[in-house]
Amino acid sequence: MATKRDYYEILGVDKNVSTEDLKKAYRKMAIKYHPDKNPDDPTAEEKFKEAAEAYDVLNDPQKKARYDQFGHAGMGGAAGGGYGAGGPSMEDIFSQFGDVFGDDSPFGSFFRGAQGGGGGGRQRVRRGSDLRIKLKLNLQEVANGVEKKIKVKRHVTCNTCGGNGSKNGTAVQTCSTCSGTGQTRKVVNTMLGQMVSTSTCPTCNGEGKLVTDRCDACFGEGRVLQEDVIPIKIPAGVAEGIQLSVGGKGNVPPRGGVAGDLLIVIEEEEDADLKRDGNNVVFDLYVNFVDAAIGTNVEVPTIDGKARITLEPGTQSGKILRLKGKGIKELNGYGRGDELVHVNVWTPKMLSAEERGILEKLRNSPNFQPKPNKNEKGFFDKMKDFFHG
Incomplete structure (x- = not known):
């Protein structure tokens, strides 16, 4: 197995590099080794991924501290300490570019367009907000683990319209401005040549559809607020401040998408004796x-x-x-x-x-x-x- 290169060497920076200079170094490498700019160089994509992996670690204070102390051994064997064992995918990498290039940059919009696999024709799945609650546990519950049922108020999909916000779930039409993609596209001239720049559709706000007659139950939101009882299993050994997550038990977004998570912050009650x-x-x-x-x-x-x-x-x-x-x-x-x-x-x-x-x-x-x-x-x-x- 090939020896992994030093992350600082890959980006050409030192350990005291500022956040802004790190971004500049990464932008330079991303443009230089972008696969579309190097169709005849089979190594370009690997170098492109290598730079993304280095940036992922050095741009995260916790990962950077672990890498500075232990090197690649401290990253748990996973590429970048945060990607899968196979290293970063192109989708992982492209998702970074809103931060690196800026949301209004033609480079950023181009890379986001590439994320969908060719020009931004795929509408991004929207995700609802997370809910955070505090849960008090006594020492016996902390020591041995416990199952709890928690009442939370959260936004759930409206059953009347099925979540699309329209009357009877049928009063909806495809946005004519973006043809249902949620994005508009235009050609931008850059130093790399012509690139397709994408932006959120101003007509439908990125949803790809327009409600022509609102649902009476949710008033066009596609979601309603209700109280749910959610069973959770607290493992033994948790401590004050630990945060547990229950996937999909947060809020659903307006008019379709996936629910966020329920985040449970542990608080320990003081025991009278122990x-x-x-x-x-x-x-x-x-x-x-x-x-x-x-x-x-x-x-x-x-x-x-x-x-x-x-x-x-x-x-x-x-x-x-x-x-x-x-x-x-x-x-x-x-x-x-x-x-x-x-x-x-x-x-x-x-x-x-x-x-x-x-x-x-x-x-x-x-x-x-x-x-x-x-x-x-x-x-x-x-x-x-x-x-x-």
């Missing part, structure tokens, strides 16, 4: 120094209910007990975190005269004198062992 730390959960256990000295059994809360643990005689404040597998499941993985029980020995703030007298008798007892040995680790070493060892 605190999350990555996939681990932490519980602060407070015990009196008598129980710490002579040992005892205590119940502690976990994600899945109560668990009984044993405190050995002589348990020191700051000791961390690990309950294996009592934490949060790994998102899209098979592992699970632990519960870390942090022991805090409680010192009473108020004492009765009798209690004070008992403790005064024990104050100078040899067993009450602090005598840490070399096996007694400090707090920092304990935390290092649990979180890094």
